[in-house]
Amino acid sequence: xxxxxxxxxxxxxxxxxxxxxxxxxxxxxxxxxxxxxxxxxxxxxxxxxxxxxxxxxxxxxxxxxxxxxxxxxxxxxxxxxxxxxxxxxxxxxxxxxxxxxxxxxxxxxxxxxx
Amino acid sequence: xxxxxxxxxxxxxxxxxxxxxxxxxxxxxxxxxxxxxxxxxxxxxxxxxxxxxxxxxxxxxxxxxxxxxxxxxxxxxxxxxxxxxxxxxxxxxxxxxxxxxxxxxxxxxxxx
Numbered sequence: 655x656x657x658x659x660x661x662x663x664x665x666x667x668x669x670x671x672x673x674x675x676x677x678x679x680x681x682x683x684x685x686x687x688x689x690x691x692x693x694x695x696x697x698x699x700x701x702x703x704x705x706x707x708x709x710x711x712x713x714x715x716x717x718x719x720x721x722x723x724x725x726x727x728x729x730x731x732x733x734x735x736x737x738x739x740x741x742x743x744x745x746x747x748x749x750x751x752x753x754x755x756x757x758x759x760x761x762x763x764x765x766x767x768x
Numbered sequence: 769x770x771x772x773x774x775x776x777x778x779x780x781x782x783x784x785x786x787x788x789x790x791x792x793x794x795x796x797x798x799x800x801x802x803x804x805x806x807x808x809x810x811x812x813x814x815x816x817x818x819x820x821x822x823x824x825x826x827x828x829x830x831x832x833x834x835x836x837x838x839x840x841x842x843x844x845x846x847x848x849x850x851x852x853x854x855x856x857x858x859x860x861x862x863x864x865x866x867x868x869x870x871x872x873x874x875x876x877x878x879x880x
Contacts, residue, residue, distance in 0.1 A: 713869075
């Protein structure tokens, strides 16, 4: 079974702090994604990566950056955390070229910025 | 652009059948997916329709009609454990790496 893990389930940070959210997948998937999920707004794509060192902006990239130095790891960085970045953050991965369009999600990190 | 609309909430009783609709506006897409998410959990993949018609997987079925810009998830013999949020998603044509757009989700409550 594919496993996607995220470094923390719950995180509390202060406004202005630099925040790192880590995601690791164990199935050699090329594609990885970062979403945020807010009540009533579904899942919104922040950034995605289609291969090592390759990244592309999603729908809401402002205030975020990402890093993918190794295939299995995709990091989301909040350069200067703000209260409006309080949210649930979900990481996902997908096998490139898979016939079935299936993303595997991690358990999520609930980030609170105070 | 792409947008998907789903009802925000649906309530049904145990043993019943429920249909969760997803209407979309997109210029073109590869297929329609459905995900289930229990409260506090991660979304998990349920089904995928690349072509028009019905796909059946046990108690769950999914339907797509591209001509009507419409799809639905059908849940039969509802069980309490089916109480969850359900999301439809499309992967627009021309996008990289399987980037997809999700609907806002439908919260299904199953009552005894």
